[in-house]
Amino acid sequence: MIKTPYLLFLGDAPDQLAVKVAQGIKDWRPENALGQYRMEGCKADLKLPDMDLAQAREAGAKTLVIGVANRGGLISAAWKKVLVTALEEGFDLASGLHNLLRDEPDLVAVAKATGRSLHDVRVPSVKYPIANGVKRRGKRVLAVGTDCSVGKMYTGLAMDAEMRRRGLKSTFRSTGQTGILITGDGVPLDAVIADFMAGSVEWLTPDNDDDHWDIIEGQGSIFHVSYSGVTMALIHGGQPDALILSHEPTREHMRGLPGYALPTLEALRDTALPLARVANPACEVVGVAVNTQHLGEDEAAAYLSQVETRMGLPATDPYRFGAGKLVDALAAY
Amino acid sequence: MIKTPYLLFLGDAPDQLAVKVAQGIKDWRPENALGQYRMEGCKADLKLPDMDLAQAREAGAKTLVIGVANRGGLISAAWKKVLVTALEEGFDLASGLHNLLRDEPDLVAVAKATGRSLHDVRVPSVKYPIANGVKRRGKRVLAVGTDCSVGKMYTGLAMDAEMRRRGLKSTFRSTGQTGILITGDGVPLDAVIADFMAGSVEWLTPDNDDDHWDIIEGQGSIFHVSYSGVTMALIHGGQPDALILSHEPTREHMRGLPGYALPTLEALRDTALPLARVANPACEVVGVAVNTQHLGEDEAAAYLSQVETRMGLPATDPYRFGAGKLVDALAAY
Numbered sequence: 001m002i003k004t005p006y007l008l009f010l011g012d013a014p015d016q017l018a019v020k021v022a023q024g025i026k027d028w029r030p031e032n033a034l035g036q037y038r039m040e041g042c043k044a045d046l047k048l049p050d051m052d053l054a055q056a057r058e059a060g061a062k063t064l065v066i067g068v069a070n071r072g073g074l075i076s077a078a079w080k081k082v083l084v085t086a087l088e089e090g091f092d093l094a095s096g097l098h099n100l101l102r103d104e105p106d107l108v109a110v111a112k113a114t115g116r117s118l119h120d121v122r123v124p125s126v127k128y129p130i131a132n133g134v135k136r137r138g139k140r141v142l143a144v145g146t147d148c149s150v151g152k153m154y155t156g157l158a159m160d161a162e163m164r165r166r167g168l169k170s171t172f173r174s175t176g177q178t179g180i181l182i183t184g185d186g187v188p189l190d191a192v193i194a195d196f197m198a199g200s201v202e203w204l205t206p207d208n209d210d211d212h213w214d215i216i217e218g219q220g221s222i223f224h225v226s227y228s229g230v231t232m233a234l235i236h237g238g239q240p241d242a243l244i245l246s247h248e249p250t251r252e253h254m255r256g257l258p259g260y261a262l263p264t265l266e267a268l269r270d271t272a273l274p275l276a277r278v279a280n281p282a283c284e285v286v287g288v289a290v291n292t293q294h295l296g297e298d299e300a301a302a303y304l305s306q307v308e309t310r311m312g313l314p315a316t317d318p319y320r321f322g323a324g325k326l327v328d329a330l331a332a333y
Numbered sequence: 334m335i336k337t338p339y340l341l342f343l344g345d346a347p348d349q350l351a352v353k354v355a356q357g358i359k360d361w362r363p364e365n366a367l368g369q370y371r372m373e374g375c376k377a378d379l380k381l382p383d384m385d386l387a388q389a390r391e392a393g394a395k396t397l398v399i400g401v402a403n404r405g406g407l408i409s410a411a412w413k414k415v416l417v418t419a420l421e422e423g424f425d426l427a428s429g430l431h432n433l434l435r436d437e438p439d440l441v442a443v444a445k446a447t448g449r450s451l452h453d454v455r456v457p458s459v460k461y462p463i464a465n466g467v468k469r470r471g472k473r474v475l476a477v478g479t480d481c482s483v484g485k486m487y488t489g490l491a492m493d494a495e496m497r498r499r500g501l502k503s504t505f506r507s508t509g510q511t512g513i514l515i516t517g518d519g520v521p522l523d524a525v526i527a528d529f530m531a532g533s534v535e536w537l538t539p540d541n542d543d544d545h546w547d548i549i550e551g552q553g554s555i556f557h558v559s560y561s562g563v564t565m566a567l568i569h570g571g572q573p574d575a576l577i578l579s580h581e582p583t584r585e586h587m588r589g590l591p592g593y594a595l596p597t598l599e600a601l602r603d604t605a606l607p608l609a610r611v612a613n614p615a616c617e618v619v620g621v622a623v624n625t626q627h628l629g630e631d632e633a634a635a636y637l638s639q640v641e642t643r644m645g646l647p648a649t650d651p652y653r654f655g656a657g658k659l660v661d662a663l664a665a666y
Binding site for chain 2 (some may be wrong): 130155195226227229232
């Protein structure tokens, strides 16, 4: 568990896109985002108070979160100086970079000397069990996509936010590095050893109150040949009571797989639901989340309306139009 | 790649069941099984020549393979003495034990000093790529099961043996520790990091002659909630042209999962085939392999005949009645 609240390190980000992890934290856990730390030449701005390390400590920040993707995959000397100083000032560090904090001997030495923690959220820190398939109490919902990167994480975060707004019980369960940095914990599922994937999802979504919903972050797609095994482990380890179908309607082929067409929403439903019912016979598909970012406002509304008619399910773009319809569907479950 | 031929270490095996890895090597790669090494108190016998280390070296053995499961998961002092001596005598060591050879400092030191190799087949030794889904030349067949441990490995090994007997081109591609020890190489799929599972299967089954069959060792079951992600990666990474359905008709519930019923062969076909066609639209189900070990001879024949009628597919127990029917189906593909 990463200590909150955070100071968000934007480094020398070349553009706004490079800080999307930090943006996610600000969007979905604004209470965790006390301020931003920008270095000389930083081209990104989250519209958060700029703070140096001392100011952030004063404001109560506990962890410096690397909220920026680095070029070349290496932690630069300029970054390193800030990170070392942060440890000395009393911050823990958290990062989703490929270049692990724990692989930097100087950071390890300073963290040890100062008693601080280094959180590399890209690699598991838990010895997960093998899944046992035992039915757990409480409810679970999982977004499954026609492809990777169609908005499953944002859909889940938007549903979680809407449920809290309504005073319903919900927990967003992160299964990827960005999600883990946003919420402060979770399972980096793509880095888990094959035999323990489903078990790690069971571990992440334990027994809970009967009226509590775990909103499990989806990964990959059962139709994406590179990552379908990860998706399968979510479907069986998660024992979802409800599935949300996620789609991006302008994608021309599966992400990274030229020549692989996206499945239809019908094919996704007809494939994912029987598989989910192996682990939870009561599972139902309850709604459709469409990422309409490449459609105009009218076009998006027309597309959603057409999907609702075709599929007989509520459909929305939860980021653009809110997750109300999806939460209505869960509340009615 | 483990150097062959082998001396098979049976240690102080308490019974015949404890040496099933060694038995598999003798059954399927007899040319690799030069002899057996039995310690005081060994209750198992492969009916191979008993050899000490010097005799086995003389006979040409290159690797001492630990062909016995150890009690308590530890390498005992008595075993250790033999293993150290073997390294000093010029043998490599190969093992599928949970207790890794590389975690024993004395074995590591002696191997280093003598220039010998320690093969822990339970853990990957290769940095696998992420699957790219690109169509590969040559043909591939995969056994998919209604459950784990229904005879998929033996089915594949029997098909491979029959194909070689007929002068057809085939390679058994091991995906588990026993298979790797039998054939000398492969991918320990259950120990691969999630993101690289399908890529490791692509790596294992590369481009080949148009008339060559890779016979991919199946793992788990798409219906087994603990391991279905691993099976999914085989189905998509393997791009099978042909599927064999594997079944054990007397099993009362999914292995290790009380309360989970086995699917029917029809359900397995209807689930696995559409998933396989995502990666290879030409994929077909070509036969059924039934593990009839718990049925009498007449009962087994009657069951197979009933399955053939019901499924419209050739059905056999390849271990009991030979893999001829399955190889006929591949040859006709």
